[in-house]
Amino acid sequence: MQVFADLHIHSCFSIATSRSMTPGPLIAAARKKGLRVLGSGDALHPGWRTCWEECSEREGILVVPTAEVEDVSRVHHLILMETFEDFSCLARDLAPYSKDIGHSGRPHVRLGGEEIAAMVHSHGGLIGPAHAFTPWTSLYAAFDSTRECYGDEPVDFLELGLSADSSYGSAIPDLADLPFLSNSDCHSPDTAKLGREFNRIEVSRLTAGGLLEAVRSGRITLNAGFFPEEGKYNRTACVRCFRSYEPDEAGRLNWRCPVDGGRIKMGVRDRARQLSTGKPTKRPPYLHMIPLAELVQKVLGTASPRTKGCRNLYNRFIEAVGDEISVLLYTPITELEDIHPGVAGALDCLRAGRVVLEAGGGGRYGSFSLR
Template structure:
């Protein structure tokens, strides 16, 4: 079957995450977005695992569903809304010294059952506090985290998370490496897929031949339920943990493609210094010797710059692992710009609900529903906004040094 998945999300136990994140809310928003499979997030946190055990029940092999007694009313009719499943998943941060440098790398872990999650948490608690943050910080080498994960559950999947983020990723300019082998050592062959993150897209990553053998997956890294599916990955496989795992391993049967955040919107796409209001392209940064013209300190080097440093191609390569990718904006943002109103206003939310009730989940509306049908429901201006997003006819201002970029439709 074809389905959309968002495997990297967080619970309310994660730092800076919404307190509204519950299993019920995740399912509510997954159906509105058009997601069939979502990660539970934060599988190492004991309080979250307890809540998941209480509210979820077994479904297909290695997957879970919300108990009927816990489901929320849909809020509006949702034609063609998918049935939602969970896969046990969580992000782990490792901070350690290697080759004379402090390394900070984030990893997304997928597990086949709760027993594996319990065993993994038991092994990891000696390296850090699993209670204080849904995404724990561990004093553990990335290679050793992978080894422990596979010892606990040989069927587990570990995916390097948002691989270009300057401060917390395998290729990050501040604390990362120049290759996956430097990070995972003799276990590198156990890595099959990497997560591109919000500040990069597959076209940027395919400029590196060292990534030719890896699948590029996209997830929302959502810290609130409504942010689900801002990035997602499409699969065509049986709905099970085994099917998902096969699709994420070479030669990636059933991995169909991704939808992407505009990478320029990511808060580390360009270089710059937020405190001084300096926003630079990589070329400007290189010309200035990476020094802020206001305060003289080094600017934060962003994802586009870091990709350029490691790239060995001028343009995107098309290796066997390459899959199609589409850039999208959220439907509420399109409506808000069309109506010249805030995304959280009742006017925008009413129109959003009407469109979902008429045409189905958000991913379908953004990608497939004929524009003339959208115009009948939401007006010509909203339909024109969807058209411009589909064609990429937008004004984009890149994000930098922790400041999100902006995308203007009109």
């Protein structure tokens, strides 16, 4: 069975998240998006575990317990478990090393990656670096290899992050045998955020255990998500004025922008190039997508995809087709033209790769136009 899954989200218990990040809106958004599997996010938080355990109406969506944790080196790790009780046990193990595990959705733990991974594996869970190339809180911001971070503990997968696709990691020898995941890391249940990146996974049974088994075995058959240039850390750039630099130039400037004195952060593209010393390995297809809400916004020329006009038109497509992934991937353009010719034309451009990108960097998202 092939299912679409977004395995990294957050909750209303994490900082800078929507108050609507509660089970009801998340389930509704997952159905509208076309996801069959949703990571719970923040499952180390006792209140959030209770929210999901009390949520009986999941409308056919499999909720897999997941969490993100920050280690002593500020590396973020994504954790998958079979049950919320497993996360309760893991939280007890981590509690002596964390001041905020009882009240933060994404807790900080005073342990290294190897120690955290050992605890996760002792409870039958999976662990891998979250948004692995991001220049602030990631594996490759702190280390040059998975072994430097995780030691002798096995790594079960690597999450690419919004500023990377599979090609960024395919020639890094360290990652040759690791499955890649593409997830939204969303802080809002809005369908422009939830499922903006997702995976298609072959599962033998639609359970949390079946999902973990599939990830462990590398049965990811498709990754889908942003064009890497749309991510806010794709290019090496100043974090104040967002001016782009080549790494050699940034090094000569001591990583300080001569325009405003801001810090220059190495972009995901350039960091991946530094690490890519091997031959590219074969990977499942990576499908570059733009959320339907953003395509509608582009066609209507509005300032936000959340305007009433954008929402109404978006919902017309969902009501006619069933879910967003079907609109983006499968429904014939001729059928979509009956709903709105302009948006159908935009979808035709997307499917044909007629997309012009202006790369993001330094913390500012990139942008796109269609031709």
